[in-house]
Amino acid sequence: xxxxxPGAVDPAALGLIPAPRTLTAAAAGPYPxxxxxxxxxxxxxxxxxxxxxxxxxxxTGLPLPAGDGTGTGAGDGSGTGSNGQGIVLAxxxxxxxxxxxxxxGATAVRITGGTAAGVFRGAQTLRQLLGPDAFRRAPxxxxxxxxxxxxxxxxxxxxxxxxxxxxxxxxxLPKEDVLRYLDLLAAHKLNVFHFHLTDxxxxxxxxxxxxxxxxxxxxxxxxxxxxxxxxxxDETPYGGxxxxxxxxEIVAYAAERHIRVVPEIDIPGHSQATITAYPExxxxxxxxTTTLSVWDNWGVSPNVLAPTEDTLRFFEGVLEEVLxxxxxxxxxxxxxxxxxxxxxxxKESPLAQARIAELGVGDEDGLQSWxxxxxxxxxxxxxxxxxxxxEILEGGLAEGAAxxxxxxxxxxxxxxxxxxxxxxxxxxxxxLDHRQDGGPDEPMPIGYxxxxxxxxxxxxxxxxxxxxxxxxxLGTQANVWTEVMQNRARVDYQVxxxxxxxxxxxxxxxxxxxxxxxxxxxARMTPxxxxxxxxxxxxxxxxxxxx
Ligand code: TNX
Numbered sequence: 001x002x003x004x005x006p007g008a009v010d011p012a013a014l015g016l017i018p019a020p021r022t023l024t025a026a027a028a029g030p031y032p033x034x035x036x037x038x039x040x041x042x043x044x045x046x047x048x049x050x051x052x053x054x055x056x057x058x059x060t061g062l063p064l065p066a067g068d069g070t071g072t073g074a075g076d077g078s079g080t081g082s083n084g085q086g087i088v089l090a091x092x093x094x095x096x097x098x099x100x101x102x103x104x105g106a107t108a109v110r111i112t113g114g115t116a117a118g119v120f121r122g123a124q125t126l127r128q129l130l131g132p133d134a135f136r137r138a139p140x141x142x143x144x145x146x147x148x149x150x151x152x153x154x155x156x157x158x159x160x161x162x163x164x165x166x167x168x169x170x171x172x173l174p175k176e177d178v179l180r181y182l183d184l185l186a187a188h189k190l191n192v193f194h195f196h197l198t199d200x201x202x203x204x205x206x207x208x209x210x211x212x213x214x215x216x217x218x219x220x221x222x223x224x225x226x227x228x229x230x231x232x233x234d235e236t237p238y239g240g241x242x243x244x245x246x247x248x249e250i251v252a253y254a255a256e257r258h259i260r261v262v263p264e265i266d267i268p269g270h271s272q273a274t275i276t277a278y279p280e281x282x283x284x285x286x287x288x289t290t291t292l293s294v295w296d297n298w299g300v301s302p303n304v305l306a307p308t309e310d311t312l313r314f315f316e317g318v319l320e321e322v323l324x325x326x327x328x329x330x331x332x333x334x335x336x337x338x339x340x341x342x343x344x345x346x347k348e349s350p351l352a353q354a355r356i357a358e359l360g361v362g363d364e365d366g367l368q369s370w371x372x373x374x375x376x377x378x379x380x381x382x383x384x385x386x387x388x389x390x391e392i393l394e395g396g397l398a399e400g401a402a403x404x405x406x407x408x409x410x411x412x413x414x415x416x417x418x419x420x421x422x423x424x425x426x427x428x429x430x431x432l433d434h435r436q437d438g439g440p441d442e443p444m445p446i447g448y449x450x451x452x453x454x455x456x457x458x459x460x461x462x463x464x465x466x467x468x469x470x471x472x473x474l475g476t477q478a479n480v481w482t483e484v485m486q487n488r489a490r491v492d493y494q495v496x497x498x499x500x501x502x503x504x505x506x507x508x509x510x511x512x513x514x515x516x517x518x519x520x521x522x523a524r525m526t527p528x529x530x531x532x533x534x535x536x537x538x539x540x541x542x543x544x545x546x547x
Contacts, residue, residue: 008025009023009024009025009151011023011520011523011524012520012523012524012526013527014128014129014149014151014524014527015128015523015524015525015526015527015528015531016125016128016129016153016524017128017188017500017503017504017524017525017528018188018189018500018503018504018506018507018508019504019507019508019510019521019524020125020153020154020155020508021154021155021156021508021509022152022153022154022155023151023152023153024151024152025150025151025152026103026104026105026150026151026152027105027150028104028105028106028150029104029105029106029148029149029150029151030104030147030148030149030150031104031105031106031107031108031109031147031148031150032145032146032147033060033062033087033130033145033146033147033148034062034145035062035063036065037062037064037085037086037087038064038065038066038067038068038085038086038087039052039053039064039065039066039067039086039087039089040066040067040068040084040085040086040087040088040089041066041067041089042088042089042090042091043091044091044115044116045089045090045091045113045116045119047116047120047256048089048116048119048120048123049066049089050256051120051123051256051257052064052087052089052123052126052127055127056127056130056134058136058137058138059130059133059134059135059136059137059138059139060130060134060139060146061138061139061142061143062146064086064087067085067086067087067088084107084108085107085108086107086108086109087108087109087111087126088108088109088110088111089111089112089119089123090110090111090112090119091112091113091114091115091116091119092112092113092114093114094114095112095113095114095118095156096114096118096156097114097115097117097118098113098114098115098117098118098121098156098157098160098191099113099114099118099154099155099156099157100112100113100114100118100119100121100122100125100153100155100156101113101122101152101153101154101155102122102125102126102129102151102152102153102155103152103153104129104148104149104150104151104152105150109126109148111123111126116258117191117258118156120186120257120258121155121157121189121258122153122155124186124187124189125153125155126148127187128531129148129149129151130146130147130148131146131527132527132530132531132533132534133534134146134534135187135531135534135535136534157189157191157506157507158506158507158508158509158510159460159473159474159475159476159506159507160191160474160475161191161192161423161474161475161476161477162189162190162191162192162475162476162477162503162506162507163190163191163192163193163194163262163423163425163475163476163477163478163506164181164185164190164192164193164194164477164478164479164480164495164499164502165194165195165196165264165425165477165478165479165480166178166181166193166194166195166196166480166482166491167196167199167479167480167481167482167483168195168196168197168204168482169196169197169198169199169200169201169202169203169204169273169482170199170201170202170481170482170483170485171482171483171485171486171487172202172204172218172238172239172240172241173482173487173488173491174240175242175246175249175250177488177491178195178242178250179249179250179253180488181193181491182250182253182254182257182259183257183535184495184499184535184537185257185259186257186258186259187531187535188499188500188503189503189507190259190499190503190506191258191259191260192259192260192261192262192475192477193254193259193260193261193262194261194262194264194335194404194477194479195250195261195262195263195264196264196266196335196481197242197263197264197265198264198265198266198270198271198273198274198337199266199270199273200270200271200272200273200294200295200300200301200303201220201272201273201294201295201296202217202218202219202220202239202241202273202294203217203218203241203273203274203277204218204240204241204242205241205242205244205247205263205322205325206241206242206243206244206246206247207317207318207321207322208244208321209317209321210277210278210314210317210318212277212278213273213274213277213278213318214241215277216276216277216294217273217274217276217277217294218239218240218241218273218294219237219238219239219294220237220238220239220273220293220294220295220296221236221237221238221293221296222236222238222296239294244321244325247325247326248325251325251326251327251330251331254330255330260330260331260332260333261326261330261331262331262333262334262335262387263322263325263326263331263334263335264334264335264336264337265315265318265319265322265334265335265336265337266335266336266337266338266339267305267315267336267337267338267371267375268304268305268307268311268338268341268367268368268371269300269301269304269305269337269338269339269340269341269342270300270301270337270339270340270341271301271303271304271305272292272294272295272301272303273294273295274305275289275292275303275305276289276292276293276294278314279292280310281305281306281310281311281314282303282304282305282306282345283303283304283306283345283346283348283349283351283352284306285349285350285351286345286348286349287303287345289303298483300340300342301342302342302344302345303345304341304342304343304345304346305371306349306351306352307346307352307355307359307367307370307371308351308355311371312371312374315375316378319334319375319378319379322334323382323384328383328384331384332384332385333384333385333386333387333402334379334384334385334386334387335386335387335388335404336371336372336375336386336387336388336392337388337389338368338371338372338388338389338391338392339388339389339390339391339406340389340391341368341391343364343365343367343368346364346367347364352364352367355367361395362395363395365394365395366395366396367395368391368392368394368395369392369394369395369396369397369398370395372386372388372392372398372401373396373398373399376398376399376400376401377398377399380399380400385400385401385402386398386400386401386402387401387402387403387404387421387423388401388402388403388404389403389404389406390403390404390405390406390407390410390411390412390415391407391411393411393414393415397415397418397420401420402415402420402421402422402423402474403415403420403421403422403423404422404423404425404477405422405423405424405425405426406425406426406427406431406479407426407427408426408427408428409424409426409462412424412426412473413462413465413469415472416465416469416470416472416473417465417466417468417469419472420472421472421474422472422473422474423473423474423475423476423477424460424461424473424475424476425476425477425478425479427479428448428450429450429454429455429458430450430455430458430476430477430478430479430502431447431450431478431479431481432450432478432479432480432494432495432498432499433447433479433480433481433482433483433484433485433494434447434448434449434450435447435448435449435450436449436450436451436452436494436498436540437449437451437540437544439544441544441545441546442544442545443490443493443545450498452497452498452501453501453518455478455498455501455502455505456501456504456505456516456518456521457513457514457516457518458476458501458502458505458513459505459512459513460473460475460476460505460506461473475506476502476505476506478495478498478499478502480494480495488538489538492537492538492539493538493539493540493545494540495539496532496537496538496539496540497525497528497529497532497539497540497542500525500528501521504521525542529542
């Protein structure tokens with residue numbers, strides 16, 4: 001079904017998502033894959049070859065033995081491992097880092113990329129070209145033939161930051177589910193995984209020097225979390241966390257897929273789980289923090305961190321372990337939150353008021369900036385960069401900080417105009433916890449309607465931005481808050497198919513929102529749904545949740 005004859009490339013049948021820059025007919029091909037088809041990895045592409053073999057091997061039942069040489073030879077047409085035959089991966093330094101070229105011929109499929117990341121993005125395209133069954137873990141029909149249709153793809157991303165944020169605090173997703181999500185991001189050519197590890201409702205990362213963060217801070221009751229699932233409305237302890245080895249595994253798995261990980265440790269608000277574990281971190285002069293439990297309700301807890309030197313030292317301790325777990329090469333950014341910090345306790349607290357005077361920061365907003373500025377400098381000294389939610393603009397933006405613009409575009413625009421880097425993730429466009437249809441059956445009690453088409457017409461760079469500021473828009477990410485997603489299936493339902501539309505916005509060179517051809521995108525989604533079926537993704541069916 002995926003074959004096209006030379007000269008007639010049918011994008012709807014091929015269903016490449018995200019759409020490549022150019023897709024043209026090859027002079028020769030299709031290329032048939034067989035038992036002897038070699039896979040040749042040129043220097044620097046060995047990791048991509050390993051990934052391809054471990055993915056296409058189980059799906060096709062083909063061993064893809066290592067080809068000889070560098071993949072630059074002429075080949076003799078025998079398809080038995082000679083130079084230049086089979087699947088050939090190579091670097092081409094004339095290409096941009098994540099750009100690639102995939103060329104199908106009668107005796108070879110050649111993927112070249114500016115870096116291994118580019119070759120990896122091209123390998124994703126190859127997998128899509130092989131058809132939906134290439135996304136399974138065992139061959140449906142051993143002995144069937146596999147063909148790569150005769151096409152040439154030349155491709156590169158619009159943005160260098162194409163991300164998804166996953167909240168594992170409100171509901172915990174086991175490590176296996178996180179690894180699966182990294183596979184799903186990779187399949188859509190996304191390259192940033194923002195890992196929201198802490199919040200009022202649970203602390204999810206093991207920190208050796210503060211064991212209570214997970215012993216105490218990762219557990220709560222399920223109460224009030226079960227929307228339309230009354231069996232979840234009980235007091236059963238609910239929780240979970242990632243050990244440091246789990247985190248190392250997740251980071252390594254992401255790195256193999258050329259995905260950067262942005263760990264988030266959210267301060268000074270969203271901190272009730274932290275304060276439950278270590279009550280001295282709260283505003284003890286206005287609340288008895290020893291009686292707290294991990295927040296088991298929706299929304300934002302009033303219990304925020306006390307603005308003391310001890311609090312700073314505590315989080316320096318946390319971050320020392322975080323930096324060790326998330327190395328600089330794959331985690332240049334560390335997210336420090338900064339969102340939705342209620343200032344009521346600081347207003348009431350004599351200690352906090354004394355700190356405002358002592359630090360000369362003016363008011364409560366200034367206290368919040370004081371936290372963020374401290375960790376901006378602290379991270380910068382260690383070769384990292386701080387990123388925070390757009391509330392970090394209030395009270396003055398820290399010098400080197402980048403901004404995740406979530407309350408619309410305004411924060412991001414202001415930050416970019418002031419020369420700060422920005423990731424656009426406005427909630428009205430790309431919050432995937434919001435419902436995707438207005439119908440009564442939609443399993444989502446809150447949120448605005450954000451349809452697949454809405455996401456497809458999302459534009460990360462607002463009109464009117466100066467060219468200088470536009471250069472500071474690093475890219476965009478979709479955010480997945482999990483208050484009402486109790487498990488992997490619910491996350492899948494909210495995320496798909498909208499993440500496919502988002503990936504195209506982030507990767508492809510789409511025209512202005514009104515000029516985007518949504519019907520053509522939907523046509524390409526037909527084969528893509530078949531891929532998601534093969535992967536076992538519980539996406540929202542196009543017609544709604546119930547047949
Ligand atoms: C706002 S976005 C939040 C989250 C919630 C989300 C629900 C942001 C920085 N804070 O804590 O989960 O809304 O849509």
